[in-house]
Amino acid sequence: MNxxxxxxxxxRVVFDVEHLSVVQxxxxxxxxxxxxxxxxxxQSSLGLTINSKLGACHWDGARMHTPVVETERALEFFxxxxxxxxxxxxxxxxxxxxKALALRTDCPQICIPTSFAGSEMTNIxxxxxxxxxxxxxxxxxxxxxxxxxxxxxxSLPISFAATSGMNAVAHAVEGLYAVDxxxxxxxxxxxxxxxLAEALPKGPSxxxxxxxxxxxxxxxxxxxxxxxxxxxCHVLGxxxxxxxxxxxxxxxxxxxxxxxxxxxxxMQRIANxxxxxxxxxxxxxxxxxxxxxxSLKQLGMxxxxxxxxxxxxxxxxxPNPRGLERGPIRQLLDDAYHGRRxxx
Ligand code: NAD
Numbered sequence: 302m303n304x305x306x307x308x309x310x311x312x313r314v315v316f317d318v319e320h321l322s323v324v325q326x327x328x329x330x331x332x333x334x335x336x337x338x339x340x341x342x343x344q345s346s347l348g349l350t351i352n353s354k355l356g357a358c359h360w361d362g363a364r365m366h367t368p369v370v371e372t373e374r375a376l377e378f379f380x381x382x383x384x385x386x387x388x389x390x391x392x393x394x395x396x397x398x399x400k401a402l403a404l405r406t407d408c409p410q411i412c413i414p415t416s417f418a419g420s421e422m423t424n425i426x427x428x429x430x431x432x433x434x435x436x437x438x439x440x441x442x443x444x445x446x447x448x449x450x451x452x453x454x455x456s457l458p459i460s461f462a463a464t465s466g467m468n469a470v471a472h473a474v475e476g477l478y479a480v481d482x483x484x485x486x487x488x489x490x491x492x493x494x495x496x497l498a499e500a501l502p503k504g505p506s507x508x509x510x511x512x513x514x515x516x517x518x519x520x521x522x523x524x525x526x527x528x529x530x531x532x533x534c535h536v537l538g539x540x541x542x543x544x545x546x547x548x549x550x551x552x553x554x555x556x557x558x559x560x561x562x563x564x565x566x567x568m569q570r571i572a573n574x575x576x577x578x579x580x581x582x583x584x585x586x587x588x589x590x591x592x593x594x595x596s597l598k599q600l601g602m603x604x605x606x607x608x609x610x611x612x613x614x615x616x617x618x619x620p621n622p623r624g625l626e627r628g629p630i631r632q633l634l635d636d637a638y639h640g641r642r643x644x645x
Contacts, residue, residue, distance in 0.1 A: 305483035310523050312422060316449040317509065324351055327446050331409040333386030337379050339363055339399045344391045344415060351388060358382040366429045367397035376405055392416035400426045400442045410444040415454060417465040417511060419472055419519025421447045434539045449516060451509035463591035464546035466501045466511055469518035470494050471549045474557055475528050476521035477567035480620035486524050493517030494574035501591055528621040530556035536613045543600050550593045551600060554585035555633045558643035563623035581643035596640025607634045
């Protein structure tokens with residue numbers, strides 16, 4: 302055993318409920334008298350339903366990457382309505398706006414995720430301004446309560462369920478070789494990958510199991526440091542406005558192949574969870590079986606910008622199992638651009 306530190310995150314989790322019947326009880330538990338329901342446009346009608354039950358107010362302006370200008374408008378509305386809590390419902394974008402408001406108001410937060418992104422289990426907030434995307438961790442960002450209701454995921458387009466699920470798997474993969482990893486988080490990571498790998502190919506009937514997996518993977522993301530894979534996705538998403546879940550899906554097998562020689566125990570656990578002989582190839586095969594995009598080319602990334610992406614990825618050093626080597630990282634991005642299956 303190596304020395305480790307394990308800090309449990311304080312979020313209360315309520316799983317598999319009778320279609321949102323517990324929201325009122327959970328809001329009461331946190332002392333919310335006038336919560337603000339936060340959604341994006343697509344989940345607006347569901348947000349209205351919750352709003353009508355709680356007699357709260359509703360904001361449906363959540364957008365991808367949490368633009369600060371939008372947060373400021375929502376914050377004004379929050380104060381106008383004298384709201385005293387946040388109930389965010391949606392994918393990572395709606396939850397991101399809820400977190401941005403909770404950080405600015407110090408009020409309690411309930412998250413009801415409708416995708417597998419995992420943001421609800423973290424104290425991390427990414428926000429964008431004209432000068433780019435920045436990420437911060439703060440205890441005020443961590444939601445007090447998360448309600449997982451698998452029925453809400455039945456409306457997910459199959460293609461987004463696949464990439465969103467792979468986004469969750471990516472948190473667990475990096476958790477297994479995190480510089481600050483620990484045995485409890487590794488258990489969660491392995492179980493999370495296994496649950497998602499088994500459930501996603503079965504489609505909507507297995508979304509409850511996939512949601513259980515995404516909860517575990519989100520907990521991993523919130524608990525330990527991510528490495529090269531998340532860095533590359535952050536850089537590519539920010540530079541080329543590539544879609545979040547799809548970018549994670551394409552990069553994951555290649556970032557895993559890059560790290561494989563430096564993290565053999567983690568690779569063995571990932572392969573076991575996937576029921577595959579190789580971690581990197583197993584991840585590629587899972588994405589392929591789900592019909593997910595496999596190349597950056599498919600996502601519209603310009604090939605001529607790969608060198609610039611490497612420069613940015615290397616500009617700030619960060620912990621990674623294998624040292625950051627320019628040539629092999631350029632090769633990693635070339636493989637991802639063309640969607641080649643990793644050899645090992
Ligand atoms: P998203 O929230 O932007 O959703 C993508 C699309 O899917 C939207 O149009 C949304 O309305 C739709 N959608 C979501 N759930 C649906 C459902 N059940 N049925 C039908 N349509 C549905 O995408 P995402 O991938 O969930 O989240 C991405 C964002 O979350 C990014 O901004 C990313 O940076 C952030 N994120 C943050 C963290 C964190 O810990 N801070 C973790 C993961 C992701």
